[in-house]
Each structure stands twice: as C-alpha cells, then as structure tokens.
Amino acid sequence: MKTKVKARAVYKVFGEAPQDALKRLERGETKEKILEETGQVLGVQDANFDVEEGHIFVVMGLSGSGKSTLVRMLNGLIKPTSGQILIDEDDVASCSPERLRKIRRDKIAMVFQHFALFPHRTIAENAAYGLKIKGMGAAERRKKALAALDQVGLAAWADSYPSELSGGMQQRVGLARGLATDPQILLMDEPFSALDPLIRREMQDELIKLQKTLKKTIVFITHDLNEALTLGDRIAIMKDGRFVQVGTAQEIVANPADEYVSAFVADIDRGRVFTAGHAATEPAAVQLSATAEEALRVMEELNRNALYVLDGEKIAGVVTYQDLSASARGDRDETGVASVLTTEYPRAAEETPLHELYGLASSGLPVAVVNGEGRLKGVVEPESLFAQLSTDEHSTDNAHNTSAKAAS
Amino acid sequence: MFSPSDLLLIPFDEWVNSLVRDFLVPNFRPLFRAMQVPVTAVLNALEAFFQFVPMLVTTAVLALVAWRTVGRGLAIFTLLALFFIDMIGLWPETMTTLSMIVTSVFFCTIIGVPLGILAAGSDRVWAITRPILDIMQTIPSFVYLVPIVMLFGVGMVPGIIATIIFALPPIIRLTNLGIRNVRGDLIEAAEAFGSTRWQMLWDVQFPLALRTIMAGLNQTLMLSLSMVVIAALIGAGGLGLTVYTGLGRLDVGGATAGGVGIVLLAIILDRITQALGEKSGGRTQSLRQTLVSLFRPRAATVDEANKTGS
Ligand SMILES: Nc1ncnc2c1ncn2[C@@H]1O[C@H](COP(=O)(O)OP(=O)(O)OP(=O)(O)O)[C@@H](O)[C@H]1O
Ligand SMILES: [Mg+2]
Secondary structure, eight states: EEEEEEEEEEEESSOOOOHHHHHHHHHTTOHHHHHHHHOOOEEEEEEEEEETTOEEEEEEOOOOHHHHHHHHHHHHSSSSSSSEEEETTTEESSSSSHHHHHHHHHTOOOOOOTTTOTTEEEEEEEHHHHHHHOOHHHHHHHHHHHHHHHHOOOGTTTSSSSGGHHHHHHHHHHHHHHTOOOOEEEEEEEETTSOOOOHHHHHHHHHOOOOOOOEEEEEEEESHHHHHHHOOSSEEEEETEEEEEEEEEEHHHHOOOSSHHHHHTTTOOOOHSSHHHHBBBOEEEETTBBBHHHHHHHHHHTTSSEEEEETTEEEEEHHHHHHHHHHTTTTOOBBBBBGGGGGOOEETTTTBBGGGGHHTTTTTEEEEETTTSSSSEEOOOOOHHHHHHHHHHHHHHHHHHHHHHHOO | OOOOHHHOOHHHHHHHHHHIIIIHHHHHHHHHHHHHHHHHHHHHHHHHHHSSHHHHHHHHHHHHHHHHHHHHHHHHHHHHHHHHHHHHTOOOHHHHHHHHHHHHHHOOOOOOOHHHHHHHHHHHHHHHHHHHHHHHHHTTTTHHHHHHHHHSSSHHHHHHHHHHHHHHHHHHHHHHHHHHTHHHHHHHHHHTTTTTHIIIIIIIIIIHHHHHHEEEEEEEEHHHHHHHHHHTTTOOTHHHHHHHHHHTOOOHHHHHHHHHHHHHHHHHHHHHHHHOOOOOOOOOOOOOHHHHHSSHHHHHHHHHHHHHHH
C-alpha cells in the first residue's frame, strides 16, 4: 500500500530564536525549562509517522499537547521549524507557494474544530467553496456541493445560512465542504469536540460509514481516547508535543507504552476496542457424523460445555454436554450428535466489537465467530468474554495471546 | 523672566513658507494640477447630471431609495424635505452640494478602501498610515486650507480636495479594522482550500468586513457634509456658499436657509447609508444583493425574508 503522508523528524518551536530552542532540546532540556528560560514554546518535537492510503490516523492528546500544530503543518498553514512533511512526493515544508496552493486545492481538505463556515454564504456555497477556489463553474460546483451535502444528509438545507443550523449540522457542512473537492487526504482537527455526546456518536458512525465507501486518507485529531480507538486504524498518543506511543487500538490498550498511556487506557470501554476475533478461542468442533461418545470425549478434554458441529465446512449447529449425555444414557438407536443438534446458535462476525456480544453470550452457549464466508473461525465462551473486558494484567496478556492466534 | 525664546527663536513659519513656496509649488505644480483632472471630470459630470435631471425625478428616486433601504417614514421625510428645499429656492445649490459630496465620497472610497486593505495586510503599512491619519484628524480643517490654496488654487475642485483630505481617515480606519477583525479561523479555512490572496480578499475578507466598511463610508459622508461650508471659504459653491455669503452680509435668513438645506440633506444621506451598512453586514446580503434588492418589488424581498427565516 502507498504512503500518502509522511512526517520525518518534524519540530515546531513558537518563538524568536527557534534554533536555539532546538539546541537546548538536544542538550536534554525539557519543554518547561525551555519555556521558562527563553519564553519559547515547543509545539511539536520529533514527530515521525506514516499514513497509508485509505487509513485513518488518529492523533490523540490533551489540550496543549500540540495536535493542532501538527495537523496545521501537514497542509502548510504552519511551517515546521525543521523536518520534512511529505504529501506523496512533495515536501510541503519547503515547496513553492504555488505548489503548496496546488496541493491544497487538489489533494488536501481540512475540517475545523469550530466549523469555520463562512457566515455570509449559503450552505451550498460553503460546501462549494473549495470548488470555487479551483475555478469550477457555478452550475457544476453547485451540483457537486449538493451531492456532498446529500452524503451528510443536509441537501435540504442547501439554501439556508450557517447561523440557521445546529452545531452538529454545521459540522456536517464542514465535512461536506471537505468532501466536495474529492480530496485524497482529509485533515480533521477535533471535528467532533464541540458536539454533544449523542450527536458525536452519530457523527463518528457516519464517518465510519462514509469511509467504507470513500476510502480517504484521514488524519484525525481528538482529545478523546474512546473516539481515537473507535475511528483509528493507527493511533498516536501525544504529550507535550511528543508522540509517546503509536499503534493500533488493540496494541495501545493491551500494551500501553508508559504510565501516561495506561492512565488513559484504564477507563476506556474495552468492549468497543476488542472484537469477537480477539476474544475467540480456537474452534473445537466435531463433524455431524460423529457419535455422541466422541463428542463427549472432546468436550471433556477441552473442558467445554458445548461444541459446534460442522457439516463439512459449514456450521450445522451446536450440541451441549447436557443434551448429549442425556441422549447417550437413554439407550436409543441413533446416538449421533445430529439427534440433539440445536440449530439456533449465537453467531458474530470476526470484526464485531465485544460489547455487541453481551446479549448473545447471555444464552449460555458459546458464540460462534464466523468469517465472511460463514466458516467457523473460533468461539467466544461467555466466561472468556468477561475475562477479556477486565483490565487486570493476566487477562490482557491472555487477550494479547489470543489476538496473536486469531491473526495467524 | 527667562523663556526659551530668549535663547533661540525658531522661524518655523518661514520654514513652512519656503517649503511650500520655494519647493513644493514650483517643483510639483504640474503634479498638483494633474491631480485635479479626475476630480474635475467626476464633479462636472455629476453636477451636470444633477442639474439636468428635473427636480421631481431626483426627489422621486431619492424617496424610493429611502423607502427601500429604511422605510416609509424616511421616504415621506425625503419628499417633504426636498420639496421644502425647492420651495425656499435652494434646489440648484443643493444639487451642487450633492455632487460635491458624491465626488468626495467617491474619491475617498477609491483611495481609502484599497489603502485600508493594504494597511490591514501589513503591520508595517499600518504603523506608517496610522500616525498620518491621526495628524489628518487632529489638524483643524482651516489650517490646511492655505497650503491647498497655494498648491491647487481656489475654486470648486480645491474645495473638494480639501474635503477629500478631511473625510478620508474614517474609511481607511474602518476598512483596516473590518478586515483585521475577520475571524482568523475563516481566513485559515480559505487558505486551507488553496485560496490566492485575491480570492481570499474578494470571497472572504471584503464581504465580511463590508458592514464595518459601510460604517466608515457613512462617517466619511458625514465629514464631507460638514466640510461644505469650510470649502466655500476657498471658492467651492453650493449650500456652503449660501451660508458663507449670508455670514458675510450678516444675512441671518440666507445663512439659516443654507444651513437647513445642509441639515436636511445630511439626515437623508445619513439614514440611507446607515441602513445600507446594516443590510450588507447581515449574514444574508452582499453589497450586490443589497443593490439588487433596491430594484426588486418590495413584496418579493419580504417573501424571501420569510423563506430564509423559516
Ligand atoms: N501561534 C502560537 N504561538 C505561540 N505558541 C503557540 C501557538 N500556537 C500554539 N502554541 C503553543 O503550542 C502548544 C501546542 O498547541 P496546540 O494548539 O497545537 O495544542 P492542541 O493539542 O491542539 O490543544 P487543544 O486540544 O486545546 O486544541 C501549546 O503549548 C500552545 O501554547
Ligand atoms: Mg487544537
């Protein structure tokens, strides 16, 4: 896969003598000390990352950690003090103003924390702004703007003004303005922070839905770890202008790099981070032709109460220890598993988040985890589901192991 | 008692005299003459126009504009005021004054708005412009009548040039202010989409600053009006001249008639430009839309307001 955005040793110092601040930093002085002695602020220190095409890269950090500074450097609104920022092959830190303008017009769009809609323009005109800047004719750009507004469900508001819309709607217009130019890269600086929790969740879902079809390369800024974990293909955690950890949601939750990250991770909802695939144990199953004795023996070996039964490659159903032993005792002729098969069983896809499994697990039966073709990839025992959600060391280690297994 | 003048008496007046008489006048006379040309052209055209159009037509148009921009009250006031002016025999003088004011505001705008935009774009330009504006506004207007007469001579056009100098500062200041006050995040948004400086100015900064710029225009207009009497001192005509000659002859009636004419004209123009400013500043209207709405049937604008309101 292609790397769309690349940052190499990017530093940003706000102040009069940035080179001096960089030298002090090299000598090992801290951000606070440099601020105290020189009055200069270290916005970003030594940022290195790659964003693959079609991925969402989330930068998460508290207020003042340098997230906005970082994302503004990506489209050249701020020039880095040193380092390289590559958009495809162009270094936005050093290219000519014309080149930079071209990159901004053709490749990168930005969605702002406080919407930044033009109050004197209608919603449609706002959405069409990027196209107008590119010089597209009025009729065509209106058509495209309406299409973009339609994507975010606001086509009916095209001729209203921003002040007539709620915050959530305004942010959707901001998104539409970003999408209208069909950019390859979207920069989103805390786009959902100003929204209340319900609309926020809605917007996150909407973004995930849109991303499924649009496949943009997205750099997404947030100060909310849950949001980061929900959206990010990869996540960077930032503190004092520095990346303290970069990894997938599961990597960060399972193995926080330091105490700072673990403090964050402590109270996140694991049920949303880990998926059925992560919690699944190996799919022990018997074929439909197996006898009750065989099935019982497998269960005893594995210490399981229920077992999935396969018909060739397909799942035929599930048998429980109770039913099987009852049928084995009652000396009937046919003692195959088929006679006591339950064809109603709980199933989930590999990528289903664990929190959606709570209901399924309450049946007491293990949840069948199936892949796209309906093959059994593993089972989630009700007990292991809750072990996965607890935060103590042992179970996270366990989770890590199983996720490694699931991946292999 | 000792005073510094015992030690040294500075011939400041002599210096200024020699600067103006011996340096500026001989060396730059052609330049100053050339500066008069566009002002003369605009003024003559406007004056000819206003004197040519029949009184009733001008009145009807002004009343219509007043109705569209402000409302029925001002429209009726405009009708009555202009009828009154005509009936006291000052219609031609009023039209001369109107053309002088429009000329002055026109030049203030084409000089002041670009200067304000330049000043807003660069702190250095503003640092130079600002003290000059301060000086322009603190010097009593009588003081620069003399150098103006020396450089431009006497007559209508020098009177207007004095008016332009006097009325220029507010529009520069408020253009600068309006553009600087455009929200930073909107500028950033425009930049992030790859706007050129022109696109930024035209699409974002100017429309958003328009309300403030219009307030500056209103102030400039009012200052121009307040200069008409003073400009009459150096030979400008119109209502100012009526007042000035009344003053000279101790003709209270004539001076008052001229003064009333100026006040009535001032009220009408003030209200109209204020309303234009408020309209253009609202989220809904650009200057173009405001102008268009002047010519649209009133019912349509009301409909539209209802639609956008709902
Ligand atoms: N223009 C500037 N001049 C000086 N210092 C700045 C400037 N912009 C940002 N900073 C400093 O850089 C640091 C990082 O700021 P930044 O805005 O990137 O933080 P952030 O992570 O986006 O915070 P928030 O979540 O509040 O938006 C802060 O300490 C801030 O004071
Ligand atoms: Mg920020």
